[in-house]
Amino acid sequence: MAHVRHLISIDDLTDADLHALVARGAEFSAGTAGPVAPLDGDIVGIYFSKTSTRTRTAFSSGALRLGGRIVAYGPGDLQLNTGETNEDTGRVMSRMLDVLVARTSGDPAEMRVWAAQDRMAVVNAMSADEHPTQALTDLTTMRRRFGGIDGLRVLYVGEGNNTASALALALTRFPGTELELRTPPGYGLAPAYRERAAAQAARHGSLFRERHDVADLPGDLDVIYTTRWQTTGTSKSDPGWRAVFAPFQVTAALWEDSPKAVFMHDLPAHRGEEVTADVLDGPAGIAFEQAENKMHSAMAVLEWCRP
CATH class of the missing domain: 3.40.50.1370 (Aspartate/ornithine carbamoyltransferase)
Structure with missing residues (x-):
């Protein structure tokens, strides 16, 4: 070699x-x-x-x-x-x-x-x-599900952790994609990753946004994505963090304006915390297909x- x-x-x-x-x-x-x-x-x-x-x-x-x-x-x-x-x-x-x-x-x-x-x-x-290899898995899963990635509309709900960082760097490099992050206040994407993702979006004709609330969520989504609230190998210093995260739980209500969206999760999942069981195990859930694609x-x- x-x-x-x-x-x-x-x-x-x-x-x-x-x-x-x-x-x-x-x-x-x-x-x-x-x-x-x-x-x-x-x-x-x-x-x-x-x-x-x-x-x-x-x-x-x-x-x-x-x-x-x-x-x-x-x-x-x-x-x-x-x-x-x-x-x-x-x-x-x-x-x-x-x-x-x-x-x-x-x-x-x-x-x-x-x-x-x-x-x-x-x-x-x-x-x-x-x-980074999680982001490649995520995009592989999207390509398999939708036949392509350009133009997909993705909502990520949850902590701006290492999965979110990689996804932001990767998805924004596909033209016409829209990535909206809704992260709890104080738990957003690291500034360096936010800046890099925004720069990638500007170069590739995609859209990247981050907000720290769950009001006025976008509709007509292709993918709704979340991750475990406690990232592997980390802990949170704020003893009241669960109250901050509670409004960001993914429930079936998110599908009212996006009935055709699939649900993705990098796993492991804690049913009843970041996502309800009826979403993870329901017809929209493709998290285990996503896991196989790893x-x-x-x-x-x-x-x-x-x-």
Whole structure:
């Protein structure tokens, strides 16, 4: 291999890369990708310092399906815990692995250090501020459901967390899309991500808005999306946060003005908190289809990382 590609942020992708990854994920999902084994002979490291069901399983099973073999690490397995530097860890792993898929609780700068070489591809499977492979899963799911992404109208209700950050960076790069975020006051999108999403929308002819209330919600939506109120690996300092979040629960009432909208959730879900059970498990809910697409999207990412 002449070089590898790293995916630390959605911003690392060109428009062509983003569109190609979504299209390829949709092909894997539809079963039209053909018999391929681009990872034949490759070793993929799967390092998760935080809990994961979908993403860890998606990349592990995806790597195996593509002909690779995996080495899995848990949160207590690396010498990072005894004081070895990120730099040394990356230098060692790059001499033994072809791809490293990592979930950490910290700044993605840690992964940038590991990616400072051209022997081992590094994939961000979620950091504190961004979940890029989730956004690719989301767009793959939308493409499979609607046949395309351009022009879709999406309402995201809930915390401006790492899933929301990645979705904002990705969806705004498709012309004619509309992304409206309704986030609780004090829990909005990080300013840097809000600015980047707005700039992307201006460049691509899409629309991006964020408000901190649930009044005058848009209608005629294609997608209504929420995430768990307590993001994996985080806690909230305000003891009264649940009262702030309560008005942002997704209920069937949101479908009165958007009867054809589908419901998406990155899971895990807490029925009765961020979403009612009748929505998650009802006819509009495609969250488990979305979860399955994590594997298809992961396969597209792994293939792309090893050109």
